[in-house]
Amino acid sequence: MQQFNEHITQALADRQQQGLYRQRECLERIAQQVNYQGKMLLNFSSNDYLGLAQEPRLLQAWQQGLQRYGAGSGASPLVTGFNKPHQQLEQQLAQWLGYDRALLFNSGFSANQAVLFTLLNKTHSLLQDKLNHASLIEAGMLSPANMKRFKHNNVAHLRQLLTQQVDQASLVVTEGVFSMDGDLAPLADISKATQSSSSWLMVDDAHGCGVLGEKGRGSCDFANIKADILIVTFGKAFGLQGAAVLCNEQTAEYFVQFARHFIYSTAMPPAQAYALSTACELIQQDEWRREKLAHLSAEFEHVLDDAIAFNNTQSPIKPLLVGSSEKAMQLSQMLNQRGCWVSAIRPPTVPVNSARLRITLTASHNIEDVKYLATTINEVMYD
Numbered sequence: 001m002q003q004f005n006e007h008i009t010q011a012l013a014d015r016q017q018q019g020l021y022r023q024r025e026c027l028e029r030i031a032q033q034v035n036y037q038g039k040m041l042l043n044f045s046s047n048d049y050l051g052l053a054q055e056p057r058l059l060q061a062w063q064q065g066l067q068r069y070g071a072g073s074g075a076s077p078l079v080t081g082f083n084k085p086h087q088q089l090e091q092q093l094a095q096w097l098g099y100d101r102a103l104l105f106n107s108g109f110s111a112n113q114a115v116l117f118t119l120l121n122k123t124h125s126l127l128q129d130k131l132n133h134a135s136l137i138e139a140g141m142l143s144p145a146n147m148k149r150f151k152h153n154n155v156a157h158l159r160q161l162l163t164q165q166v167d168q169a170s171l172v173v174t175e176g177v178f179s180m181d182g183d184l185a186p187l188a189d190i191s192k193a194t195q196s197s198s199s200w201l202m203v204d205d206a207h208g209c210g211v212l213g214e215k216g217r218g219s220c221d222f223a224n225i226k227a228d229i230l231i232v233t234f235g236k237a238f239g240l241q242g243a244a245v246l247c248n249e250q251t252a253e254y255f256v257q258f259a260r261h262f263i264y265s266t267a268m269p270p271a272q273a274y275a276l277s278t279a280c281e282l283i284q285q286d287e288w289r290r291e292k293l294a295h296l297s298a299e300f301e302h303v304l305d306d307a308i309a310f311n312n313t314q315s316p317i318k319p320l321l322v323g324s325s326e327k328a329m330q331l332s333q334m335l336n337q338r339g340c341w342v343s344a345i346r347p348p349t350v351p352v353n354s355a356r357l358r359i360t361l362t363a364s365h366n367i368e369d370v371k372y373l374a375t376t377i378n379e380v381m382y383d
């Protein structure tokens with residue numbers, strides 16, 4: 001029997017030795033920069049893709065919401081925590097994204113877990129892309145359903161798994177835009193494969209909603225498909241916090257009855273829901289934010305040395321694969337010394353030997369910022 005202290009000490013020592021020890025850094029955010037130990041750095045590691053987190057109209061909406069509705073919601077949604085701003089936001093999301101219903105959750109992590117835990121029993125099968133977010137993979141492992149993972153974005157492999165699973169109802173789950181690679185799922189083909197086998201498709205569009213598609217409707221709109229279940233999260237392009245599950249009327253009712261993450265958790269503050277309604281409007285109205293991202297993306301690719309192995313993406317996520325964790329950390333530090341905050345992403349967040357710099361562009365960057373980043377990467381990459 002290992003004592004808790006012993007277990008903890010051992011785990012920390014192992015982590016340290018593998019070069020995977022993680023540390024939080026306390027940053028102060030000022031416009032698109034961060035103050036790190038008294039030094040201002042350009043922030044290329046936030047998921048605030050549209051630059052809404054500091055948009056004055058959004059901050060004003062949150063303040064207005066606080067004044068009207070108070071601070072906390074005071075209860076879970078089935079008790080007294082479901083208020084007018086929550087209802088308004090759910091209706092707005094459902095209409096914008098083309099579903100009967102939207103249900104609010106406090107985080108994308110809990111929304112994903114709620115859907116998988118509530119929907120699946122041991123007669124079902126769950127087919128997930130190998131690179132799906134930790135919240136999905138973990139829920140799948142704990143779920144009684146029979147989970148299989150298909151090779152990343154590999155529709156042939158998915159089809160093969162679907163044919164092996166014909167006697168079980170299958171839920172196919174993929175991200176719309178993959179968080180660590182920035183690449184898009186082949187949603188049109190996945191949707192076709194799913195439909196021809198009468199299974200369901202769930203798309204986690206944490207990184208696509210707001211950024212892709214007509215009026216920012218996201219990856220599914222971009223691919224011209226409709227998922228049976230759509231997850232949108234508000235911590236990224238919405239510039240806020242929280243998440244929603246979009247689905248048909250009956251499925252929503254089913255989650256309201258049975259999803260424990262929904263039933264037993266305090267509803268998000270009504271002021272936050274109110275601010276999210278404004279975020280929703282800004283996402284649809286401010287086409288210039290998406291246009292600017294496209295412009296910055298092209299400029300980044302253009303300035304970056306051809307010798308650097310980089311495949312541009314259609315999303316604001318620009319991974320630079322470097323392989324070893326040490327090299328990734330070293331490059332991140334060199335960029336930091338030259339005024340750019342770019343996080344190194346290491347296993348187990350990404351597969352072994354695929355450590356990388358995860359660069360993200362946002363609509364609040366200037367063209368000069370992005371040129372400077374690319375030039376600096378050109379300088380440090382082969383140092």
Ligand SMILES: *Cc1c(COP(=O)(O)O)cnc(C)c1O
Nearest residue numbers: 107108109133179204206233235
């Ligand atoms: C960020 C993220 C989540 C989790 O959302 P939170 O609201 O931050 O909990 C879920 N899925 C994907 C793909 C994500 O990138």
